[in-house]
Amino acid sequence: MIPLTDGWGRAIKSLRVSVTDRCNFRCRYCMPAEGLEWLARDEVLSFEELERVVRVMAGMGVDEIRLTGGEPLVRRDVPTLVALLARVPGVADLSLTTNGVLLDRLAGPLVEAGLHRLNVSLDSLNHARFAEITRRDALDRVLAGLAEAERYPALRPIKLNCVAVRGFTEVEIPALAELARRRPYVVRFIEFMPLDADEVWRRDEVLSGAEIRALIEESWGPLEEIPAKASSTARRFRFADGAGEIGFVNPVSEPFCSSCDRIRLTADGQLRTCLFSRREWDLKEPLRTGASDAELERLIRFAVSHKELKHRINDEGFVRASRSMSQIGG
Numbered sequence: 001m002i003p004l005t006d007g008w009g010r011a012i013k014s015l016r017v018s019v020t021d022r023c024n025f026r027c028r029y030c031m032p033a034e035g036l037e038w039l040a041r042d043e044v045l046s047f048e049e050l051e052r053v054v055r056v057m058a059g060m061g062v063d064e065i066r067l068t069g070g071e072p073l074v075r076r077d078v079p080t081l082v083a084l085l086a087r088v089p090g091v092a093d094l095s096l097t098t099n100g101v102l103l104d105r106l107a108g109p110l111v112e113a114g115l116h117r118l119n120v121s122l123d124s125l126n127h128a129r130f131a132e133i134t135r136r137d138a139l140d141r142v143l144a145g146l147a148e149a150e151r152y153p154a155l156r157p158i159k160l161n162c163v164a165v166r167g168f169t170e171v172e173i174p175a176l177a178e179l180a181r182r183r184p185y186v187v188r189f190i191e192f193m194p195l196d197a198d199e200v201w202r203r204d205e206v207l208s209g210a211e212i213r214a215l216i217e218e219s220w221g222p223l224e225e226i227p228a229k230a231s232s233t234a235r236r237f238r239f240a241d242g243a244g245e246i247g248f249v250n251p252v253s254e255p256f257c258s259s260c261d262r263i264r265l266t267a268d269g270q271l272r273t274c275l276f277s278r279r280e281w282d283l284k285e286p287l288r289t290g291a292s293d294a295e296l297e298r299l300i301r302f303a304v305s306h307k308e309l310k311h312r313i314n315d316e317g318f319v320r321a322s323r324s325m326s327q328i329g330g
């Protein structure tokens with residue numbers, strides 16, 4: 001097997017697959033209140049098409065698949081897709097990122113289908129503030145979804161993702177960090193990136209991982225760094241007394257592009273080699289016009305050979321990505 005490698009020598013091991021651009025939330029850092037113009041149904045790749053892309057990539061050493069969106073659980077029958085992908089030879093790690101609102105019904109079927117890991121977004125533990133940031137009054141349903149997910153020991157660790165926005169997140173930090181101490185959750189804080197469809201992102205709204213760490217330590221005492229995989233997006237920490245794990249995903253203040261092993265597939269079959277890509281590589285057309293696996297492989301290798309060296313958020317004249325987070329698949 002010839003590994004899938006980009007033009008800078010990085011091996012690509014991880015594919016994020018967006019299964020839909022639709023979502024039942026309207027998080028302020030991601031989507032406008034009125035939603036976006038959704039893809040037509042026939043533009044969205046079928047489960048069979050998704051399975052084929054994953055199989056071709058797994059043949060090149062991509063062993064980590066994460067399903068995302070939009071909200072992946074609003075796509076009908078997602079457990080059926082999970083079952084298809086779990087059977088693809090070479091897929092060692094199959095995970096899903098969700099807002100959690102449909103998890104109370106779907107955690108069981110997802111585990112049964114072969115899901116290994118789960119990331120759930122959670123920005124506030126206060127009902128009013130949760131509704132303010134997501135524009136949906138759904139905290140209780142997300143907590144019920146998490147409680148349901150916890151019932152399945154196969155789904156570990158459960159990671160909670162909080163997008164940290166200055167002026168909003170500071171007061172949430174002690175309670176979110178405490179969750180990591182008393183529940184089987186790794187709580188991760190993600191720096192706000194300029195990927196929101198409303199284009200309201202401003203640099204001074206980025207609450208950095210270092211600032212959050214200081215706030216956690218004020219409440220809960222010192223954090224100690226623990227080893228993370230070289231390709232990990234998160235720096236990992238545990239509380240000095242050993243209870244619980246916190247992660248910091250710091251793409252703005254501490255970019256980790258040099259060890260990036262990720263590519264992305266949008267719901268309409270466009271391959272993106274970076275979250276911040278301005279260019280996409282169409283796989284849908286070849287998939288639908290009879291391309292062979294060898295042809296798909298050549299196309300994917302060609303696209304990956306052009307993978308961007310790094311994002312340019314911190315550079316003068318930064319130009320935003322060609323689509324927003326929910327359309328790309330975060």
Ligand code: SAM
Nearest residue numbers: 029030069070071098099121161192193325330
């Ligand atoms: N709907 C699912 C969810 O929210 O978990 C999956 C898709 S969402 C686009 C994937 C991740 O991107 C979530 O953890 C979300 O919080 C994060 N995200 C969305 N917009 C972001 C932004 N502007 N900056 C940083 N992270 C963002």
Ligand code: SF4
Nearest residue numbers: 023025027030070099
């Ligand atoms: Fe939907 Fe996830 Fe975007 Fe929130 S972050 S609007 S849940 S896609």
